[in-house]
Each structure stands twice: as structure tokens, then as C-alpha cells.
Amino acid sequence: MLRIHSQFVTSASGNFLQQVRDALGRRVPATLHDEGAQRAAVALVVTAGADPALLFVKRRERTGDPWSGHAAFPGGYRSTADQDLLATAERETEEETGLALATVGQRLGRLDDVYPRSIMLPKVIVTPCVFAVEAQLPVTPSNEIERALWLPLDQLRAPENRQSLALETPLGRREFESIRIASLTIWGLTERVLAQFIELIGGGQALA
Numbered sequence: 791m792l793r794i795h796s797q798f799v800t801s802a803s804g805n806f807l808q809q810v811r812d813a814l815g816r817r818v819p820a821t822l823h824d825e826g827a828q829r830a831a832v833a834l835v836v837t838a839g840a841d842p843a844l845l846f847v848k849r850r851e852r853t854g855d856p857w858s859g860h861a862a863f864p865g866g867y868r869s870t871a872d873q874d875l876l877a878t879a880e881r882e883t884e885e886e887t888g889l890a891l892a893t894v895g896q897r898l899g900r901l902d903d904v905y906p907r908s909i910m911l912p913k914v915i916v917t918p919c920v921f922a923v924e925a926q927l928p929v930t931p932s933n934e935i936e937r938a939l940w941l942p943l944d945q946l947r948a949p950e951n952r953q954s955l956a957l958e959t960p961l962g963r964r965e966f967e968s969i970r971i972a973s974l975t976i977w978g979l980t981e982r983v984l985a986q987f988i989e990l991i992g993g994g995q996a997l998a
Contacts, residue, residue: 806991807838807898807922813990814899814920822903827913832865832980833879833891834901834987835921836943843926843940844984847886848974850936861974863918863983864889864938876900879919887938888930895921901986904979918983945971947988 835845844863851859866882868875880891889895901918929938945951946969954965968977969984976984 806842807836807896810836810920810922810991811898814901819900820902822905822915824905824913824915827905827915829868829875829878829917830866830914831868831875831878831882831917831919832863832983833883833921834863834918834983835883835889835891835895835923836898837926837940838922838924842943844943844946844987845883845887845889845929846939846941846974846976847931847935848937850934852934859936860978860980861976862980865916867914875917876919879917879921883921886932886935888932889923889927891921891923894927895923898922901983901990904982906979916979916983918986920987939972941971941974946976946984 833845837843846861847864848861849859864883864886865879866886868878869881872878872881876897877892880895884890884892898920900920904916904918906912906914926940929940931938951969951971953968953970966977967981967985968975969981970976
């Protein structure tokens with residue numbers, strides 16, 4: 791059930807959120823299944839207003855963490871106590887950034903499941919869940935997170951911020967699509983989730 795909060799869905803800026811909600815409602819998100827994979831969820835949190843922004847985190851460097859130091863959306867593995875993957879995304883976002891989506895957010899829908907393409911990464915199916923908040927609310931990174939910050943959507947989809955990222959892997963040199971902004975390099979699974987959202991709202995078209 792959608793939780794509707796405060797004035798941001800009825801204001802002039804609510805147009806954009808309504809477009810996002812409608813676009814999500816018109817499609818059936820792809821669901822992946824693999825009995826050997828763990829389930830996880832990330833929260834793509836977008837602000838209302840004339841200049842929407844998305845919430846990102848930069849994970850701390852940690853031994854044994856395959857996503858150590860990466861830019862990401864808040865999220866993590868599903869707990870047996872989570873009612874569903876939306877609840878997973880809410881819980882992990884609050885644990886990592888202090889942002890309590892269950893009380894200050896609005897559930898808009900979900901995007902297609904994604905799966906790491908590298909055999910060097912754990913087998914995990916990630917469900918991206920889309921939420922809205924009324925503004926760039928304060929966020930406080932946990933011990934696992936180096937930074938938590940809001941990035942403007944128009945900059946995230948600006949062509950000049952897209953670059954090819956070349957990495958040496960155990961399987962040889964590979965190139966990835968990436969976005970470089972605010973001293974972050976967004977690539978891999980996170981870039982694929984972001985690309986879904988940008989395509990959903992019309993790519994490079996102007997915001998309503």
C-alpha cells in the first residue's frame with residue numbers, strides 16, 4: 791500500500807513524481823529467480839521539487855567486501871524479519887543513512903531485478919525499489935558508509951558526466967559505462983539501476 795505524505799504530491803512539483811509513479815505502474819518489472827542466489831534490495835530515493843535529486847552512498851573500504859569503496863544506492867541483503875523487499879530497502883536505508891523511509895517516504899514502485907555480471911561477485915539478485923521524499927532530508931552515514939549525499943538528477947543524466955571506465959579484472963581488461971560526479975564514480979550494478987530509472991523518466995528529456 792502506498793503511503794502518501796505531506797504536501798509534496800499535491801504541489802506543482804508533484805507532477806514529476808506522478809509521472810514516475812504512473813510510469814512504474816504501467817510496466818511489469820522483470821523478476822529474476824535463482825535458487826542459489828541471495829535476495830537483496832536497494833532504495834532509489836528521489837526528492838520532490840523543481841530539481842529532483844537522488845540519494846547515494848559511498849561504501850567504506852572493507853576487507854572481504856566485494857563492493858568495498860563503491861558508490862551505490864543504500865541497500866543490502868534481505869533479512870528473514872523483512873516482510874518483503876520494499877521493507878528490506880527501507881530498513882537498510884535507515885541503517886546506512888538514518889533516513890527512515892517507512893515514515894518520511896512514499897513507495898512509488900520497483901524496477902527490474904538486476905544480477906552481478908561478474909562470476910567473481912557473490913550470487914545475489916537485487917531488487918531496486920523507488921521511493922520519494924519531500925526534500926533533500928538530512929542523512930547521517932553509518933560506520934559502513936563513508937559518505938551519504940544527494941546528487942542532482944539533471945547532473946546524473948548529463949552526457950558530459952558519462953565516461954568509459956577501464957578496469958583490470960582477473961578475466962582481463964574490461965570497460966564499463968560510468969558516471970563521474972561529486973568525486974564519485976557510479977558504475978556496475980548501480981549504474982545499471984540508474985540507467986533503468988533514467989530511461990523510465992525519458993532519458994535526456996526535460997523534467998515536467
